[in-house]
Amino acid sequence: MTETTSAPDIAAGRLSKDALDQNFCDLHPLLDPHEAQVEADRCYFCYDAPCMNACPTGIDIPQFIRQISTGNPTGSAKTIFEQNILGGMCARVCPTETLCEQACVRNDAEGKPVKIGELQRYATDTYMHRGLPQPFSRAAATGKKIAVVGAGPAGLSCAHRLAAHGHDVVVYEAREKPGGLNEFGIAAYKATEDFAQREINWLMDIGGIELRLGQMLGRDITVDGLRQEYDAVFIGIGLPAASKLSIPGADLPGVESAIDFIARLRQSKDLSGLPIGQDVVVIGGGMTAVDAAVQSKLLGARTVSLVYRRGREQMAASRYEQDLAASHGVHLVFNARPAEIRGDNAAEAIVFEYTRQEGSNLVPTGETLEIAADQVFVAIGQWMDAETEDLELDGTTLARFDGNKSSVSNVWVGGDCAHGGEDLTVTAVEDGKIAAESIHRALSA
The missing domain is CATH 3.50.50.60 (FAD/NAD(P)-binding domain)
Incomplete structure (x- = not known):
């Protein structure tokens, strides 16, 4: 893991511990039994289950929701675990807005899908919070x-x-x-x-x-x-391994991979001791870029810009994730690619070239944009x-x-x-x- 950089405007303790605890609380708190019941009752239990077809693990979504609606969350959890043993984490991190919930027929009826991800979390968390044993047992030993x-x-x-x-x-x-x-x-x-x-x-x-x-x-x-x-x-x-920028200034202090930053944050026991810049720029268009940008803001960065070389519709991060970033004060910049990172002894600013799409190619427009940046997180791919x-x-x-x-x-x-x-x-x-x-x-x- 990359060590924390020592650029002059990167510092810890920008927010109090109480503020950080509030900022990093659960994004979607667990539904209570009544909320889960009400939400489950919205399901049409479609016979052709387009939501199930949209789930990469093939969870029987109508079945697990029906089990919640009949007061059987542990049975619901078992239905989920049969197809996805990490159903608890997937309920937290899956882009349900582009998978099962996007396929939900409630979108046509109301413009608002059943909250499948939150119902999945309700079932799996209920099972695990009750301290119930592993729902699967080993078959006879094969010797393999x-x-x-x-x-x-x-x-x-x-x-x-x-x-x-x-x-x-x-x-x-x-x-x-x-x-x-x-x-x-x-x-x-x-x-x-x-x-x-x-x-x-x-x-x-x-x-x-x-x-x-x-x-x-x-x-x-x-x-x-x-x-x-x-x-x-x-x-x-x-x-x-994270892909690196190949532009002037890419090796300046203050420039690092977004995955290293996120890993360091996730392993931190005290977020008040985690350094963050005043002006942060994240380069990329995927979920990693959004996660790095939002968390930079939550740590107390004054400005955070997320810059992507193509248009909004080409971003790998879903529109929900884009809107989440914007709601936390992240400035989204599209059609701009990095050209140079400027600074004497550490990153101070980034120059971007504006781009336009010509077929599958990106072409520079000749216009540039300079953004102040004492910390730069790169999220342009991994290998x-x-x-x-x-x-x-x-x-x-x-x-x-x-x-x-x-x-x-x-x-x-x-x-x-x-x-x-x-x-x-x-x-x-x-x-x-x-x-x-x-x-x-x-x-x-």
Whole structure:
């Protein structure tokens, strides 16, 4: 993780602890039973369930909502967990506004979908708050042993499903904590009270899963070595390395990756000690960029600008996330790409070139914009940065075939490191589930 920069206008303690606690409280507090009942009653329980078709993990949404409406939230949670064992986190971080809720027929009737994400959280949180045991038990031991590389959503989903089938699983994780994107890569206000780790501990209760931390692929373990030791291998290492700017001034103090900033914030025990600039600029158009921009404002930055090189409609972050940023005072700038970061000994300003779209190409207009910036967070993409030996690539990510098989026998892949990964917890969970079922079929043949 990148160390905190020492630029002169980057300082801690811009807000009081009470103000920070308020700023970083739960974005969507848990529905109470009455609120959940009222919201569940809005569901039409459509026979063709367009919401279910829009869910990457295929959760039976009408069924779990019906169970809430009949006063059975624990049964509802089991329905969710059958398809998505990380349903609690997905209820917090999934862009439901572009998935299940966008497909909800209530949009046509009222212009307002059923709050599927909040109902999912109500069910899963109710189950976990009641201290109920893991709803799945292990099948008879198969004697097979599988290595899972990466303890993010894809790896954890794969490990849990394999353990349920009776296989023994060893999960290797490069970081000091498991969780991947859920632990290190999302805004703190989306998953409060250490939820990511509590969910992992709950998931691990199924048994049959061993976790080995500080084990990096290419440094401590290799694909070939794992293939020799285990009956199957799943690779779900995500995209841990951040892409860098290649413009003058990109190496000045005050410039760092947004993912490093978010990870540092998520692991901070005292946000009043976390330095932030007076004038912050975030470069990028995805969820990471929005999370970095909003949290900069919540930490007490005077101005925060989020600058994206294309138009609003091309942003990977949903319109809901864009509006969330704007509601917190983040200034959104579109059609501008960075040209130079200026400063004598640290970042002081960024010059952007305005752009226009010509087909699939961006063309500079000749106009420029300069924004004051003592701290710059770069969120322009991530890459794999791992030694994957003979595994075939499809572009810059791992090629995958039916059942998420890789190009090498007995090796499966999934999540963001696999071709077509979408930088979403829910799709990573589905990748892990698909791979686990494919592995189980192969080992049972």
